[in-house]
Amino acid sequence: MPPAPRDPAAFGGLPGGIGVSLLRVYDWPAADGLRGGTPHLHLxxxxxxxxVSGRGAVQTLTSTGFRQTPLTPGALVWFTPGTIHRLVNERDLTLHVLMQNSGLPEAGDAVLTLPPHLLTDPATYRAATALPPRTTHEGEAAATGDAAVERAARRRRDLAVEGFTALRAATEAGDPEPLAAFHRAAAALVAPLTAAWRERWRTGAAAAAAATGAQFDALAKGQASHLAQAAVRAELPVERGRFGMCGRLDVYETGAP
Known part of the structure; x- marks a missing residue:
């Protein structure tokens, strides 16, 4: 568990307790001819x-329908929980991902749009989505290890595109039940994880909000002791090139309090 702030007015994470990663979106072609990542939602x-660079789009699906939003350098796009999203890479698409709750979207808060028979229980879902360990050794062993992870990542991406295509078709045909059924299945899959997620929120975003409230209280009384705790942090990625849901990730720990 991350350490508690030194006092109620202190918080050491990024603003609001967010997480950040650098993502180079996969350029693997899918069955529909598009290149990109794995469709999924966050709960x-x-x-x-x-x-940051390149060109592409994010395809989104909600109960209100399908949408495609262009992604070009300088664009800022965000979406709320329940939005199924699929990144499409048209040319070397690279972006920073900003994630609520100290990076929870890449740390568990995601369900891929797999076909329904793979969403029936946590064990079945894990078997369909798990990646083998990635070796960190140099040379041929690293290349072999990355190849095995890539095969597994592409396989789960293709399964998720299959499920996403079916959900989109049903939604566009005016049938809301397949999407509603996916929402129910996703909620059931993550239910056992929510206690740990709540703790991550408590020590991250909730702690950041509480610190701001304490600072307002102190300043209203003419007190400024929290200013003496000012600090600067700089970090490099703790991991480079991780196989994520949508591409290769450079991962930071900046979301931690």
Whole structure:
């Protein structure tokens, strides 16, 4: 568990307790001819994209329908929990991902749009989505290890595109039940995880909000002791090139309090 703030007015994470990663979107072609990542949704987190370079789009599906939003350098796009999203890479798409709740979207708060028979229980879902360990050794072993992870990542991406295509078709045909059924299945899959998620929120976003409230209280009394705790932090990625849901990730720990 991350340490508690030194006092109620202190918080050491990024603003609002968010997480950040650098994402190079997969350029693997899918069955529909598009290149990109794995469609999925988040159940408790808003997520945002700040586009660094390249060109592409994010396809989204909600109960109100399908939408495709262009992604070009400088664009800032975000979406709330329940938005199924699929990144499409048209040319070298690279972006910063901004994640609510100390990076929880990449740490568990995601369900892929797999076909319904793979969403029936946590064990079946894990078997369909798990990736093998990625070796960190140099040379041929690393290349072999990455190849195995890539095969597994592409396989789960293709399954999720299959499920996403069916959900989109049903929604566009005016049938809301398949999407509603996916929402129910996703909620059932993550229910056992929510206690740990709540603790991550408590020590992250909730602690950040509480610190701001305490600072307002102190300043209203003419007190400024929290200013003496000012600090600067700078970090490099703790992992580079991780196989994520939508691409290769450079991962930071900046969302931690």
């Amino acid at each position: 408790t987190c808003t997520e945002g994209y700040a586009v």
